[in-house]
Amino acid sequence: xxxxxxxxxxxxxxxxxxxxxxxxxxxxxxxxxxxxxxxxxxxxxxxxxxxxxxxxxxxxxxxxxxxxxxxxxxxxxxxxxxxxxxxxxxxxxxxxxxxxxxxxxxxxxxxxxxxxxxxxxxxxxxxxxxxxxxxxxxxxxxxxxxxxxxxxxxxxxxxxxxxxxxxxxxxxxxxxxxxxxxxxxxxxxxxxxxx
Amino acid sequence: xxxxxxxxxxxxxxxxxxxxxxxxxxxxxxxxxxxxxxxxxxxxxxxxxxxxxxxxxxxxxxxxxxxxxxxxxxxxxxxxxxxxxxxxxxxxxxxxxxxxxxxxxxxxxxxxxxxxxxxxxxxxxxxxxxxxxxxxxxxxxxxxxxxxxxxxxxxxxxxxxxxxxxxxxxxxxxxxxxxxxxxxxxxxxxxxxxx
Amino acid sequence: xxxxxxxxxxxxxxxxxxxxxxxxxxxxxxxxxxxxxxxxxxxxxxxxxxxxxxxxxxxxxxxxxxxxxxxxxxxxxxxxxxxxxxxxxxxxxxxxxxxxxxxxxxxxxxxxxxxxxxxxxxxxxxxxxxxxxxxxxxxxxxxxxxxxxxxxxxxxxxxxxxxxxxxxxxxxxxxxxxxxxxxxxxxxxxxxxxx
Amino acid sequence: xxxxxxxxxxxxxxxxxxxxxxxxxxxxxxxxxxxxxxxxxxxxxxxxxxxxxxxxxxxxxxxxxxxxxxxxxxxxxxxxxxxxxxxxxxxxxxxxxxxxxxxxxxxxxxxxxxxxxxxxxxxxxxxxxxxxxxxxxxxxxxxxxxxxxxxxxxxxxxxxxxxxxxxxxxxxxxxxxxxxxxxxxxxxxxxxxxx
DNA sequence: TATGAATGAGAATTCATTCAT
DNA sequence: GATGAATGAATTCTCATTCAT
Numbered sequence: 149x150x151x152x153x154x155x156x157x158x159x160x161x162x163x164x165x166x167x168x169x170x171x172x173x174x175x176x177x178x179x180x181x182x183x184x185x186x187x188x189x190x191x192x193x194x195x196x197x198x199x200x201x202x203x204x205x206x207x208x209x210x211x212x213x214x215x216x217x218x219x220x221x222x223x224x225x226x227x228x229x230x231x232x233x234x235x236x237x238x239x240x241x242x243x244x245x246x247x248x249x250x251x252x253x254x255x256x257x258x259x260x261x262x263x264x265x266x267x268x269x270x271x272x273x274x275x276x277x278x279x280x281x282x283x284x285x286x287x288x289x290x291x292x293x294x295x296x297x298x299x300x301x302x303x304x305x306x307x308x309x310x311x312x313x314x315x316x317x318x319x320x321x322x323x324x325x326x327x328x329x330x331x332x333x334x335x336x337x338x339x340x341x342x343x
Numbered sequence: 344x345x346x347x348x349x350x351x352x353x354x355x356x357x358x359x360x361x362x363x364x365x366x367x368x369x370x371x372x373x374x375x376x377x378x379x380x381x382x383x384x385x386x387x388x389x390x391x392x393x394x395x396x397x398x399x400x401x402x403x404x405x406x407x408x409x410x411x412x413x414x415x416x417x418x419x420x421x422x423x424x425x426x427x428x429x430x431x432x433x434x435x436x437x438x439x440x441x442x443x444x445x446x447x448x449x450x451x452x453x454x455x456x457x458x459x460x461x462x463x464x465x466x467x468x469x470x471x472x473x474x475x476x477x478x479x480x481x482x483x484x485x486x487x488x489x490x491x492x493x494x495x496x497x498x499x500x501x502x503x504x505x506x507x508x509x510x511x512x513x514x515x516x517x518x519x520x521x522x523x524x525x526x527x528x529x530x531x532x533x534x535x536x537x538x
Numbered sequence: 539x540x541x542x543x544x545x546x547x548x549x550x551x552x553x554x555x556x557x558x559x560x561x562x563x564x565x566x567x568x569x570x571x572x573x574x575x576x577x578x579x580x581x582x583x584x585x586x587x588x589x590x591x592x593x594x595x596x597x598x599x600x601x602x603x604x605x606x607x608x609x610x611x612x613x614x615x616x617x618x619x620x621x622x623x624x625x626x627x628x629x630x631x632x633x634x635x636x637x638x639x640x641x642x643x644x645x646x647x648x649x650x651x652x653x654x655x656x657x658x659x660x661x662x663x664x665x666x667x668x669x670x671x672x673x674x675x676x677x678x679x680x681x682x683x684x685x686x687x688x689x690x691x692x693x694x695x696x697x698x699x700x701x702x703x704x705x706x707x708x709x710x711x712x713x714x715x716x717x718x719x720x721x722x723x724x725x726x727x728x729x730x731x732x733x
Numbered sequence: 734x735x736x737x738x739x740x741x742x743x744x745x746x747x748x749x750x751x752x753x754x755x756x757x758x759x760x761x762x763x764x765x766x767x768x769x770x771x772x773x774x775x776x777x778x779x780x781x782x783x784x785x786x787x788x789x790x791x792x793x794x795x796x797x798x799x800x801x802x803x804x805x806x807x808x809x810x811x812x813x814x815x816x817x818x819x820x821x822x823x824x825x826x827x828x829x830x831x832x833x834x835x836x837x838x839x840x841x842x843x844x845x846x847x848x849x850x851x852x853x854x855x856x857x858x859x860x861x862x863x864x865x866x867x868x869x870x871x872x873x874x875x876x877x878x879x880x881x882x883x884x885x886x887x888x889x890x891x892x893x894x895x896x897x898x899x900x901x902x903x904x905x906x907x908x909x910x911x912x913x914x915x916x917x918x919x920x921x922x923x924x925x926x927x928x
Numbered sequence: 929t930a931t932g933a934a935t936g937a938g939a940a941t942t943c944a945t946t947c948a949t
Numbered sequence: 950g951a952t953g954a955a956t957g958a959a960t961t962c963t964c965a966t967t968c969a970t
Contacts, residue, residue, distance in 0.1 A: 160930085178373075181964060192931035197966075261456070265517050301527050304518055305504065308511070312503040322460050323499055332496050339534040355955085376939060387956040392941075550951085568763075571943060582952035587945075651846070655907050691917050694908055695894065698901070702893040712850050713889055722886050729924035745934085766960060777935040782962070 161199045163189035168206045169214070173254035177207060177261075211262045214255055216271035218248050223281050234288030238341065239334055241281070242310055249314050250326065260315040265304070294341065302340050309336065356394045358384035363401045364409075368449035372402060372456075406457045409450055411466035413443050418476050429483030433536065434529055436476070437505055441521065444509050455510040460499070489536065497535050504531065551589045553579035558596045559604070563644035567597060567651075601652045604645055606661035608638050613671050624678030628731065629724055631671070632700055639704050640716065650705040655694070684731065692730050699726065746784045748774035753791045754799070758839035762792060762846075796847045799840055801856035803833050808866050819873030823926065824919055826866070827895055831911065834899050845900040850889070879926065887925050894921065 167188035171180040182203060186193045200206040222244035231237045249256045285303060289296045313333055317326040362383035366375040377398060381388045395401040417439035426432045444451045467474070480498060484491045508528055512521040557578035561570040572593060576583045590596040612634035621627045639646045662669070675693055679686045703723055707716040752773035756765040767788060771778045785791040807829035816822045834841045870888055874881045898918055902911040 182966090183964070186932095193933095193965095194931055194967080195929085198929075202965080264515060265511050266515060269518065298527075301519065301524065305508070305527065305531060308507040309500065309504050312507050313500070316460050316503070320459060320461060323464065324496065329496065332493075332500065336500060336531075336535055340531055377941085378939075381957095388940095388958090389942080389956055390954080393954070397940080572945090573943070576953095583944090583954095584946080584952055585950085588950070592944080654905060655901050656905060659908065688917075691909065691914065695898070695917065695921060698897040699890065699894050702897050703890070706850050706893070710849060713854065714886065719886065722883075722890065726890060726921075726925055730921055767962085768960075771936095778937090778961095779935055779963080780933080783933070787961080 160189070160191050160195060163191060164196060164199055164206070165210065165213075169210050172207065172210065173258050177203070177258075207262060208267060211259050212267050212271045215259055215263055215268055218245060218255075219271070219281060221248055223284070226284070227280070234292055235338060235341070237284060237288060238306075238337065241284070242306070242334065242337060245310060246314055246318075246326065246330070250318050253318055256315060257319055260311065260319070263311070265308075268307070292342075305340055306337050309333070309340075355384070355386050355390055358386060359391060359394055359401070360405065360408075363398075364405050367402060367405065368453050372398070372453075402457060403462060406454050407462050407466045410454055410458055410463055413440060413450075414466070414476060416443055418479070421479070422475070429487055430533060430536070432479055432483060433501075433532065436479070437501070437529065437532060440505060441509055441513075441525070445513050445521065448513055451510060452514055455506065455514075458506070463502075487537075500535055501532050504528070504535075550579070550581050550585060553581060554586060554589055554596070555600065555603075558593075559600050562597065562600065563648050567593070567648075597652060598657060601649050602657050602661045602664070605649055605653055605658055606664070608635060608645075609661070609671060611638055613674070616674070617670070624682055625728060625731070627674060627678060628696075628727065631674070632696070632724065632727060635700060636704055636708075636716065636720070640708050643708055646705060647709055650701065650709070653701070658697075678731075682732075695730055696727050699723070699730075745774070745776050745780055748776060749781055749784055749791070750795065750798075753788075754795050757792065757795065758843050762788070762843075792847060793852060796844050797852050797856045800844055800848055800853055803830060803840075804856075804866060806833055808869070811869070812865070819877055820923060820926070822869060822873060823891075823922065826869070827891070827919065827922060830895060831899055831903075831915070835903055835911065838903055841900060842904055845896065845904075848896070853892075877927075890925055891922050894918070894925075 164185060168180070168185045171184055171188060180203070182196050183193055185203075185206070186196050189196075200209075222241050225244040226237055226240045229240055231240060282299070282303070285299050286296060288294075289299055310333065313329055314326075316322060317324060317329050359380060363375075363380045366379055366383060375398070377391050378388055380398075380401070381391045384391075395404070417436050420439040421432055421436045424435055426435055467477075477494070477498070480494050481491060483489075484494055505528065508524055509521075511517060512519060512524050554575060558570070558575045561574055561578060570593070572586050573583055575593075575596070576586050579586075590599075612631050615634040616627055616630045619630055621630060662672075672689070672693070675689050676686060678684075679689055700723065703719055704716075706712060707714060707719050749770060753765070753770045756769055756773060765788070767781050768778055770788075770791070771781045774781075785794070807826050810829040811822055811826045814825055816825055867884070867888070870884050871881060873879075874884055895918065898914055899911075901907055902909060902914050
C-alpha cells in the first residue's frame, strides 16, 4: 500500500508532468519557463527541482512516456483486430500510429523534435507491453520464413521512416499530404520486410 | 561593377553568416546569442538586425545554404565518377552524402534539427545545379524502364530515410553505427527505386 | 519668388512635420522614433536632423502650430457669427474650442501633455491673426466698462481652465462628461470676466 | 504580528518606491531606468518586477500617494487654524497647497504631468482622512446657504485651476509668478463658490 | 518536503546619432 | 543638400536557481 505522503508526492510530480506537457505542446519548449510550469501545476517553484533536474529532464520524460503510449496503443489496436496475415498486421500497426499522430498533431510536433532512438529504446525497455510489438514481428517473420536476424534493423528503419514522413505529411503537409504518401509508405515498408 | 558600399554590405552579411555558422555548430543554437555572433563577426550588435530578423532567420538561411552545398557536392562527386549503372550512381550519391556528413558531424547535428522539406525545396529551387540530381534520377529511371511518375516521391523518401539514419548512426551511433546500417540502407534504397 | 531648391526643402520639412504629427497622435510620443518619422515622410534618416534638433524639437513645433490653429479657428467662427453681446462672443469662442477639441481628441491628448504657456505665447506672437482674440476681449471689456488691466490674467485663467476641463471631459470623461460640465464651465468663465 | 518575510517584503517595496521617487523628481521619468531604480534601492533588478509592472506603474503609485499627502497636509493645516469663516478656510486650504507645492517644486513637476482625476479619486477613496476636505466644504456650503449639489463640481474646478496655475507660476514662472497671480486665483475661487 | 521571494546575469531589441558617399 | 548603413550604449524584461523559512 502506498502512504499518504507517497501519494501526495506522486500527485505533485504528476501535476508538474501534466502541466509541462500542456505547456510544451501549446506554446513550445523555448517559450515555456519553469515558473509557468510550477504555477500551472499549482506547486511552488522550488518544488519543480525536487522532481526534475531542469526543463529538458522533464521534456525527455514526457517524450518517453508519450512515445511509448503511442506504440502501446497502436499495438493494442492491432491485436484486437486479430488479423492473420503478417503484412496486414504491420499495415494495421503503422496505420494506427499514423491515426494517433494525426489526432495529436501537437504531440507529434513535440516528440519529432525530441525523440531519439535511445529515448525510444528506453521506452521500450521500461514498458513491457511494448515488447509485444517485437513479438508480433518475430512471429510474422518466422511464419513467412524471413531472416529473423533482420527484425531489429527493419523495425528500426520502419519506425524512422514512418516518423519522418508522418511529421512532414501531418504537420507541414509537405511535400505530400498523408493520404498521398501513405500508399508509397506502405509499399516501402513491405519491401523493407520482404526480401 | 559593384560599388564600395555594396561590397562592404556583402562583407558584413558574410561575416555574420560565417560567425553564426561557427557558433551554432560549436556551442548550439540555444547557447548562442546575437551579441556573440556580432562580436565574432566584428560588427556592431545593431548591424545584425540590418541583415537578419533574428537568430532563427539566420539559422534558416544557414541550413538552406549548407544543405544545398552538401547535395551539390555529392552530385559533383557522382558525376565525376562517370558510372554507367543507375544503381551505382545512386549508391555513390548516397555514399557521398554520408561521407560528407560524417566529416561534418556538427553540421549534421545542426541541419538535422532544422532542415525541413520546405527549406530543402527552397534550396533546390534557388540552386540550379541541384537540378542535376533530379536529372540523374530521371535518366536512370528511363534507362531502367521504371515509372518516372514515382521519381519525386522516391527521391523524397530516400532523402528522408538517409537523413534520419545518418543522424542516428553518425551523431548518436545508436542503435547502429554507420558501417553496420549502411548495407541495410542501400538495400532499402534500391528496393524503393525498383518495383 | 521661391526657388526650386527652396521649395523642395520646404516639402521635406513639411513631410517630416506631417509624418511626425500623424505618428505622435496615433502611437504616442514615446513610441515614435525618428526612423519611423523619416520613413513615413519618405526622406532619409539623416534628413530629419537637417530640419529638427530632435524629436522634442519637432514636437514643440507641432504643438505650437496646432494650438494656434485651434485658437485661430475658434476666433474665425466667432467673428462670422457677428454676435453683439460680449458674453455671447466669449461663450461662442469657448464653445468653438471645445467643439474642435472634441473632433480632434488625439490632438487634444497631444497638446495637453505638451502645451505650456510659453509655447502658447510664442504661438500668439508668431501668428498675427490670433491677436484678434485679444482685440475681441479688449473691445468687450471696454463696452462693458470692465477693468481692462485684467484682460490678460482673465484670458489666461479662462484658457487654462478650459484646457484642463476639456482634457478630462473629452479624453477621460471623468469626473464629468463634457455636456455635464459645460454649464459650470461657462458660468465660471462669466464670473471670471465680470467683477 | 507581522512575519519577518512580510516585513522584508514591505521594506523592499518601500526602498523601490523611495528610490523611484528620488530619481523621477531629480532626473525625470524618461531618463530614469529600472536598473537605476533597483540599484538605488539596493535590490536586484528582478525584484523591481515583483512589486511593479513597469516604470509607469511605479510612477502612478507615487503620484497617487504624494498627491493625497499634499491634500492631507493642507487639510490638516487648515483644521489646526480653527478658522470660522468658510471663505477663510478655503483660502487657507488653497494657500497651504500652494505653499507645499512651492517647497516641493520637483514633486509639482512630477505630479502635474501625471496626475489625472481618476488617480486623484483613487487617492481620495483610499485615504479616509482626505474625506475631511469634503466635509469641510459641505459644512461651509450649508452655513452659507449655498447649493450643496454644486460642491463636487466646484471642488473639482477649484483643484484643476489651482493645479494648472500653480504649475505655470511655480515651475515656469510664466506668464505670472505666484505672488502676482494669487489674488486673481483666490478671487476666482471665491466666485466659483459663491453664486 | 515544500515554498516563493530574491537575485542578477544575460538575452533581445531599439534608437539617436554619425559620417562617408 | 540628402542619404542610409553602421554603431553600441542603453533599456526592458526574463528566468533558472538558491535558500531561509
